[in-house]
Amino acid sequence: MNWKIFQLKYxxxxxxxxxxxxxxxxxxxxxxxxxxxxxxxxxGIETEPMEKDGKLYGFQSKYYMTSIADNKNDIIDSIKKAKSKNKDLDELFIYINQELSESTNKSKKKPQYQLDIEQFAKAEGINIQWRVPSHIELQLSLPANKYLHDIFFSLDPNEEDLLNEISKHNENILQAIQTKITIGDKQIKIDRTSILESISKDCQERKNIVISGEGGCGKTATFKDFYNSNFNKIPICVFKANELNVNHINDIFQFDHKFKFTQFLNAYKDEPTKVFVIDSAEKLAEINNNDILRELIQKLKENEWSIIFITRYSYLNDLTFHIKENYLLSYTVIDVSLLSIDELISISEDFNFSLPDNQKFVERLRNLFYLSEYVQHYSSIDRRGNFKEFVDLLWKKRIQNNIVQKDNIHLEREKCIINIAKQRCETGRFYINADNLSQAALYNLRQDEILGYDEVHNGYFITHDIYEEWALDKIVTRNYSNHSNTKQFFDDLGDSLPIRRALRLWLSDQLLDNNKEIESFIQGAFTSNDITQFWKDEILVSVLLSEYSETFFNFFENEIIKNDFELLRRILFLLRIACTDVSAVENIEVIKPKGRGWKEVIALIYKHKSDFFENNLKLVLPVLTDWCNFNKEGATTRHAGLLALSLIQKTETEKNFFIQDKVEEKILEVIFQCIQRDKK
Structure with missing residues (x-):
């Protein structure tokens, strides 16, 4: 126990x-x-007294830089005050930072000042119990009190430092997240009480949770409400998924000090309820070293942490597969839904603003992020315009802040966020060093809460996924506008997972707008031998999700069926992994088909059933089953039923045609769904 360290530290x-x-x-x-x-x-005493075995105990703390003898009167005065305020006080512990000196009188042990203090206390009806450095040394040496020694007598980072730094880190992550929409002097607050109650209940029961919803729907804002209500009650640790992309598991816990994962686990080991949050969890797919991620989740599981994954709904299927298959976790899914149209209309009436004329634009305002931006920039919005024009306006208002153009600061702001988004794609890092960018623009973006900054990592981060989406969309759009040939377009984009997702979204938007030029671009890219397969996969997924599917399948039917239906097999694979949602209402395992591509694929299989269907049952039957589980009527469901029925008929008419029991179950399941349709 080194008092010099104590003095230096405090x-x-x-x-x-x-x-x-x-x-x-x-x-x-x-x-x-x-x-x-x-x-x-x-x-008198530092706290209210404590009762034990019929006696009242209190304590005083005395830290002196001069001798105890010189401070005798101060101690006596404090005893007097203690008794006057606590008349039933029996025992008084006096903690003091010096040893009492032995009496200079050889016939006595106690020094005179000690006798005077104890006699005064006795006259007041109080028994003094001294706690001097020799007592403190022993108490601090006990294993249960080691954390106290580390707090007060060690310059090394300790558990208290860790807790404080995690709290600071949480606040840094959540600071820019808005939980209310401000409109004039009023605020719009969406009631998420039932969701908050579900999160609290599941955490108390040590369950793992997946919070899902569309980007900007208020997932993280809802969690922030939970955090604000509970961070003083239970340990909550918040990380962005990209922060887990490290070379060593200890790197996750590098804040102001460098902590180890074992220190983190030990700091919370006695807490009955504790929550580890991974925000933007869909980006776990970008992590380079999955062994670190598996170790992290396994140790959290062993130490009884509840893990909350916050993810976009479009990635829920992939994420839950990894959670169950790779991390072996059970979980519940909590869906944060968009506003209903009726809720949106009610809010517009209550807060006296008009909705756009364009119904697709209105539909996007069910998203709270865009609703917030809409009411904030209400006076500047053309309500007869479309959603794309609205986003372009937001880019100019929020990212560029084009009202201020001195020294082209608006263009420097744009350059900063595009550069940071591009670096994040290329490196996979969450925090990006921006020393080569305009410091004035970076400062302004921080002030506007578009960017955040972390001193420990000396890096900037984009505060909302939608801002990053806008930046990536700009990268794709400008690459397309400037490209001279298709290969150059894809080479300039790079091949990172975020930019591939961005291309998929960009293509989907272009196809939604019936852009004929993009249709020609897709046809050229699809037939080019210079384009790698993963880019063709991204193109295929965009097509399968769009209404352009019908045109595409008609135009490329020969390409799709050639080489023994090689491309059709690839499409079936992509259909089930990238063109689905997961039903969180009925059962987490149920796949919900998404996109026009399902209809076109099943129609093509039906057209070529004699050449393809019977030889590829393992690929086709899951597709038919998934479709019929959620679509009980229509021409596509009829085609699925007829395909399944043709197999049953063939088993009855051809002696050498057999079907395994599991396959037959799938066939009968499809037929049953179709029969239910016909009954209806």
Whole structure:
């Protein structure tokens, strides 16, 4: 126990720190784990007394830089005050930072100042119990009190530092997340009480949770409400998924100090309820070292943490597969839905603003992010315009802040966020060093909460996924506008997972707008031998999700069926992994088909059933089953039923045609769904 370290660590705050230590030691001696009540600037004793076995115990903390003898009157005065305020006080512990000196009188043990203090206390009806450095040394050497030694007598980072730095990190991540929409002097607050109650209940039961919803729907804002209500009650640790993309598991816990994962686990080991949050969890797919991620999740599981994954709904299927298959976790899914049209209309009436004329534009305002931006920039919006024009306006208002154009600062702001988004794609890092960018523009973007900054990592991060989406969309759009040939377009984009997702979204938007030029681009890219397969896969997924599917399948039918239906097999694979949602209402395992591509694929299989269907049952039957589970009528469901029925008929008419039991179950399931349709 080195008092010089104590003095160095708490320079000019020694008395306060010694009082904190005295309080913790006093509680530890009496095995008190809930603490003691105290008043601000409490007189006489540091807290209200504690009762044990019919006696009242109190304590005082005395940190002196001069001798105890010189401070005798101060101690006596404090005893007097203690008794006057606590008339039933029996025992008084005096914690002091010096040893009492032995009497200079050889016939006595106790020094005179000790006798005077104890005699005064006895006259007041109080028994003094001294706690001097020799007592404190022993108490701090006990394993249960090691954390106290680390707090007060070690310069190494300790558990208290870790807790404080995690709290600071949480606040940094959540700071820019808005939980209300401000409109004039009023605020729109969406009632998420039922969701918050579900999160609380599941955490208390130590369940893992997947919070899903469309980007901007308020997933993280809803979690922030939970955090604000609970961070003082239970440990909550918040990380962005990209922060877990590290070379060593200890790197995750590098804040102001460098902590180890074992320190993190030990700091919370006695907490009955504790929550580890991974925001933007769909980006776990971008992590380079999955062994680190598996170790992290396994250890959290062993130490009884509840893990909350916050993800976009479009990635829910992939994420839940990994959670179950790779991490072996059970979980519940909580869906944060968009506003209904009726809710949106009601809000517009209550807060006196008009909705756009364009119905697709209105549909996008069910998303709280865009609703917030709509009401904030209401006076500048053309309500007869479309959603794309609205996003272009937001880019100019929010990202560029084009009202201020001195020294082209608006263009520098744009350059900063595009550069940071591009670096994040290329490196996979969450925090991006931006020393080569305009510092004035970076400062302004921080002030506007478009960017955040972390001093420990000396890096900037984009505060909302939608801002990053806008930046990536700009990269794709400008690459397309400037490209001279298709190969150059894809080469300039790079091949990172985020930019591939961005291309998919961009293509989907272009196809939604019936852009004929993009249709020609897709046809050229699809037939080019210079384009790698993963880019063709992204093109295929965009097509399968769009209404352009019908045109595409008609135009490329020969390409799709050639080489023994090689491309059709690839399409069936993509259809089930990239063109689905997961039903969180009925069952997490149920796949819900998404996109026009399903209809076109099943129609093509039906057209070529004699050449393809019977030889590829393992590929086709899951597609038919998934479709019929959610689509009980229509021409596509009829085609699926007829395909399945043809197999049953063939088993009855051809002696050498057999079907395995599991396959037959799938066939009968499809037929059953179709029969239910016909009954209806």
């Amino acid at each position: 320079d000019k705050q020694e008395s306060w720190a010694f009082e904190q230590m005295s309080y913790l030691l006093f509680c530890a001696e009496f095995n008190n784990r809930i603490g003691l009540f105290r008043y601000k600037n409490q007189t």
